[in-house]
Amino acid sequence: MSTAEQQSFIGHVGYVLRQNPVTMIAFGMLAALVFCAVFGPSLVPYDPLASSDKILQPPNASHWFGTDHLGRDVFSRVVVATRLDMVISIGAVALSFVAGSILGCVAGYWGGWFDSIISRGLDMIMAFPLFVLAMGIVAALGNTVENVIYATAVINTPFYARVVRAEVNIRREAGFVQAAKLAGNSDLRVVALHIFPNALPPMMVQVSLNMGWAVLNAAGLSFIGLGVRPPTPEWGIMVAEGANYIISGEWWLAVFPGLWLMLAVFTFNLLGDGLRDMVDPRQRR
Amino acid sequence: MLEIRDLRVQFETRNGTVDAVRGIDLDLARGETLGIVGESGSGKSVTAFSMLRILDAGGEIASGRLSYGGIDLAQADDAAMNDIRGREISMIFQNPRAALNPVRKVGHQIEDVLRQHAQATAQDARDKAIAALQEVEIKDAAARYHAYPFELSGGMCQRVVIALALACRPQLLIADEPTTGLDVTTQKTVMDLIQALAQDRQMGVILITHDLGLAGMYCDQLVVMKDGEIVEKGAPGVLTKSAAHAYTKRLLAATPHKGKMLHELVVDGTAQPLPAQGELLLSVQDVTKTYEGKSGAVHALRGVSFDLHKGGCLGLVGESGSGKSTVSSIIARLQDATTGDVQFAGASLFDVPAAKFASDPRRSQIQMVFQDATDSLNPRHTAAQCIEEPLRHLAGIGRRARRDRVQEIAGLVGLPDTLLSRLPHQLSGGQKARVGIARALAVEPQLLILDEPTAALDVSIQAVVLNLLAELRHRLRLTYLFVSHDLAVVQMLCDNVVVMRSGKMEEIGPTRDVLASPQSAYTQQLLDAMPSPAH
Known part of the structure; x- marks a missing residue:
C-alpha cells in the first residue's frame, strides 16, 4: 500500500468516525478497554491477588467496587481481568476468522465435493448446543486458557465460514474475477486477492458480534468452573463467586464484574457498523 | 390530460443538494404518446417518478405543478395517490x-x-x-x-x-426504458404491443428512453432532456431532420443506424483507413459445448467455425442465448469446449486446459474487454491497480516500468492521470469502459475479444468508445473479435460478420454483403428490427 493510499484510508476512517457518533463512542470505549488491558496491572491501586483483613466491605472511597470475601479489591481485579478476557476473545475470534475464511473460500470457490464435505462438517458443529460443545472440548482437552480459546474458536468458525462461502460464491462468476484470470492469476490468487477482500465488509459485522459472544462464552465457561481457575482474576469467575454473596446483601461482588462484562460486549457489538464502513471502499467519496 | 408546469425536483445527498430536474414543462393529450429522450443523469426517470410520487429517499418535489385531470399530483395526499397509482397512472419498469x-x-x-x-x-x-x-x-x-x-x-x-x-x-402509462434489457426482435414486438394497446384504449403513453431511434418510431411528440432541463421539443419527423440544439444534433449523430459510418457518430471524427489483413491468426474449427443440465444435456454450441486474419475485425452477432458469449469465453480460455479445436497463430489453444491457461505464454496474446464495465472492475482496486494487474503477472517488468506503462496506456485510451487513483464507483460509465480497454491492452495482445463493450453505455459515450476502438485497431495493428447483439454497431466496425442463433451459425460473410442481401431469414428479421430515426 502506497503512502497516498494509506492517507486516504486514514482520512476515510476519520470520516466514518465523524459521520456516526455511535461509532465514535464505540471506538472510544474500545480504546479505554485496550488501555485497561495494556496498562491495567501497573495502574490499579491494589494487587489483585493480595488478600487483606478488610473483607466484604461495600464500595467506598478507598475501595471503589468494595472488597471480596478474602479482602481483595474488586476494582483492581475487574480492571486486571480485562487483559485476560480480551486475549481470550481476540484470540478466539482471530482463529475462527482465519479458519472460517479458508474453509469458506474453498467451499464457495471450488464447490462440488469440497463444498459438500465442508458444509456438512460445519452443519454438524452447528447441530450441537454450542455452549455444551465448548464445555465438552475444554473438559476433554484440559482446563487451560489456550483450550478455552480453541473451544471458543471452534464453535464460532461455522458462522465465518458460512458468510465467506456465500460472499465468495456470488462473486465466483463476476466479470472482475474473469478479468483477473485473464491477467494470469492462478485460482488461488484469484480467490485470495480478488474475491476474498470483497467479503470483508459483512465479515466485520460478524467479527464485532462474535467478539461479544467470545467474551461471554469465556466468562460463561469460567462461571461453571471450566477454563480459568481461581484465584486468577476473570470476569466470569468473579461473577460466579459473587453470586453466592448476593443473597446475603453483598451485591457488589457480582454486579461490578458483570457490568464491566456487559460494557465490553456492548462495545464490541456497537463497533460492527463502523468497522464495516471502514473496510468498504464504496463508502469512500 | 396531463399538464406539468415548472417542475423542480431536488435530492439531498452527502455532498449537498442536487437539482435533478430544473423547471420543466410538459403536456400530454389523451391517446397521445410522448417520448422523453435523454442520457443517464438527464433527469428523465426522476420526472416520471415524480408524477407517481415514488422518488427515491432524499428526493422531493421542490416546486411546480403536476396537474392530472384537475388533480395536482404534487399536493395530493397519500390515500389519493394510492388510488391514482395503478388505476389512473401506471408504470412499466426497466x-x-x-x-x-x-x-x-x-x-x-x-x-x-x-x-x-x-x-x-x-x-x-x-x-x-x-x-x-x-x-x-x-x-x-x-x-x-x-x-x-x-x-x-x-x-x-x-x-x-x-x-x-x-x-x-389506466388512462396514462409511463414506460421507463421498457425494452433496454431485451433483444432487438423482442424489443420490436413489445413496443408494437404497447402501441397497439394504447391506440385501442385511447391511453396516453410517456415513453422514457435513451434511444432516439426507438422514440422516433413510436412517439407523436418528443422532448430531449439534458441535465434536468428540456433542451428541445417537437414532432419526431421535424426533430430528427432539423434539430436546432447542439445537444440534440450530437445525440442524433451518435445514434447508430444502417449505412452510417463510424466517424459520423462523433463531431469532427476522422475516418480510419481499414488496416490491411495479414496471415491467419485465429481459426475456430467446429467447436461445440454441451452442459449437463437438470433436464438432460444443454447444447450451448452446436458446431461453430470461422477464421480471423491478423488485423481483421470479426463481428459475432446474436441475441441472448445464441451462444456468442460462450464462443468468446472459450477463445479467451475462460472455459473449455466439449469438442472441436481453436488454432491460434498455428498452434492449438486446446492443448492447455482453461484452468491451466493462466501460466501459458499465450495468455498475454489473447485479452478481453467485458460487457459490463462496472462488474468487470474489482470494487476494491483503483483504476491504476486494475490496469496494472495483467502487467504484474504477464509482462515480467519491474514496479517502476509498470507504473510508466500504466500511464502510457491510460494516455492511449484517453484516461487522465488524475482519475487513475480513483475507485470504480468514483468513475463514470465511459471512464470505466476506458479502464477496461486499457487493462486489456496493457500487455499488448494480438487478439482482443470485445464482449459487448458498449452495451451498457449511453449512445454518445458509445460513439466515442467505438471510435477509440477503431483508432486503436489501426494504430496498434490489433485483431478484434467483436461480440454484439447490435447489427448497427457491428456494420460500422467489422469487416466480416457471423450471425448466430441457438448455438448455431446462421450466416457468415463480409459485413457489407450480409447486410445488403442477407441469405438467412433470421438475419433479415434482425435487420428489420433495427430502429432508424431517418423515416
Whole structure:
C-alpha cells in the first residue's frame, strides 16, 4: 500500500468516525478497554491477588467496587481481568476468522465435493448446543486458557465460514474475477486477492458480534468452573463467586464484574457498523 | 390530460443538494404518446417518478405543478395517490424481472392489483387475470397464469409487467426504458404491443428512453432532456431532420443506424483507413459445448467455425442465448469446449486446459474487454491497480516500468492521470469502459475479444468508445473479435460478420454483403428490427 493510499484510508476512517457518533463512542470505549488491558496491572491501586483483613466491605472511597470475601479489591481485579478476557476473545475470534475464511473460500470457490464435505462438517458443529460443545472440548482437552480459546474458536468458525462461502460464491462468476484470470492469476490468487477482500465488509459485522459472544462464552465457561481457575482474576469467575454473596446483601461482588462484562460486549457489538464502513471502499467519496 | 408546469425536483445527498430536474414543462393529450429522450443523469426517470410520487429517499418535489385531470399530483395526499397509482397512472419498469415478485405466480400478482383497486372480486379475479394476460398476447394464458417469473423469458416477463400495469385500465402509462434489457426482435414486438394497446384504449403513453431511434418510431411528440432541463421539443419527423440544439444534433449523430459510418457518430471524427489483413491468426474449427443440465444435456454450441486474419475485425452477432458469449469465453480460455479445436497463430489453444491457461505464454496474446464495465472492475482496486494487474503477472517488468506503462496506456485510451487513483464507483460509465480497454491492452495482445463493450453505455459515450476502438485497431495493428447483439454497431466496425442463433451459425460473410442481401431469414428479421430515426 502506497503512502497516498494509506492517507486516504486514514482520512476515510476519520470520516466514518465523524459521520456516526455511535461509532465514535464505540471506538472510544474500545480504546479505554485496550488501555485497561495494556496498562491495567501497573495502574490499579491494589494487587489483585493480595488478600487483606478488610473483607466484604461495600464500595467506598478507598475501595471503589468494595472488597471480596478474602479482602481483595474488586476494582483492581475487574480492571486486571480485562487483559485476560480480551486475549481470550481476540484470540478466539482471530482463529475462527482465519479458519472460517479458508474453509469458506474453498467451499464457495471450488464447490462440488469440497463444498459438500465442508458444509456438512460445519452443519454438524452447528447441530450441537454450542455452549455444551465448548464445555465438552475444554473438559476433554484440559482446563487451560489456550483450550478455552480453541473451544471458543471452534464453535464460532461455522458462522465465518458460512458468510465467506456465500460472499465468495456470488462473486465466483463476476466479470472482475474473469478479468483477473485473464491477467494470469492462478485460482488461488484469484480467490485470495480478488474475491476474498470483497467479503470483508459483512465479515466485520460478524467479527464485532462474535467478539461479544467470545467474551461471554469465556466468562460463561469460567462461571461453571471450566477454563480459568481461581484465584486468577476473570470476569466470569468473579461473577460466579459473587453470586453466592448476593443473597446475603453483598451485591457488589457480582454486579461490578458483570457490568464491566456487559460494557465490553456492548462495545464490541456497537463497533460492527463502523468497522464495516471502514473496510468498504464504496463508502469512500 | 396531463399538464406539468415548472417542475423542480431536488435530492439531498452527502455532498449537498442536487437539482435533478430544473423547471420543466410538459403536456400530454389523451391517446397521445410522448417520448422523453435523454442520457443517464438527464433527469428523465426522476420526472416520471415524480408524477407517481415514488422518488427515491432524499428526493422531493421542490416546486411546480403536476396537474392530472384537475388533480395536482404534487399536493395530493397519500390515500389519493394510492388510488391514482395503478388505476389512473401506471408504470412499466426497466428491468421486468426485478419488477415482478420472484416467489409469486404471475397470475396471482395480477390478481393482487385487481383486488387492490376493487376491479375484481375473489370469484372473478382469476378470469380477469387470464384475460389481462391474453390482452398482452401471451399464448396459452391459462397455463402461464401458474408460471413463476423465473420460468419466463425476458420478453415474456415484460409482457406480464405490461399486463400488470394495464390490468386496471389506466388512462396514462409511463414506460421507463421498457425494452433496454431485451433483444432487438423482442424489443420490436413489445413496443408494437404497447402501441397497439394504447391506440385501442385511447391511453396516453410517456415513453422514457435513451434511444432516439426507438422514440422516433413510436412517439407523436418528443422532448430531449439534458441535465434536468428540456433542451428541445417537437414532432419526431421535424426533430430528427432539423434539430436546432447542439445537444440534440450530437445525440442524433451518435445514434447508430444502417449505412452510417463510424466517424459520423462523433463531431469532427476522422475516418480510419481499414488496416490491411495479414496471415491467419485465429481459426475456430467446429467447436461445440454441451452442459449437463437438470433436464438432460444443454447444447450451448452446436458446431461453430470461422477464421480471423491478423488485423481483421470479426463481428459475432446474436441475441441472448445464441451462444456468442460462450464462443468468446472459450477463445479467451475462460472455459473449455466439449469438442472441436481453436488454432491460434498455428498452434492449438486446446492443448492447455482453461484452468491451466493462466501460466501459458499465450495468455498475454489473447485479452478481453467485458460487457459490463462496472462488474468487470474489482470494487476494491483503483483504476491504476486494475490496469496494472495483467502487467504484474504477464509482462515480467519491474514496479517502476509498470507504473510508466500504466500511464502510457491510460494516455492511449484517453484516461487522465488524475482519475487513475480513483475507485470504480468514483468513475463514470465511459471512464470505466476506458479502464477496461486499457487493462486489456496493457500487455499488448494480438487478439482482443470485445464482449459487448458498449452495451451498457449511453449512445454518445458509445460513439466515442467505438471510435477509440477503431483508432486503436489501426494504430496498434490489433485483431478484434467483436461480440454484439447490435447489427448497427457491428456494420460500422467489422469487416466480416457471423450471425448466430441457438448455438448455431446462421450466416457468415463480409459485413457489407450480409447486410445488403442477407441469405438467412433470421438475419433479415434482425435487420428489420433495427430502429432508424431517418423515416
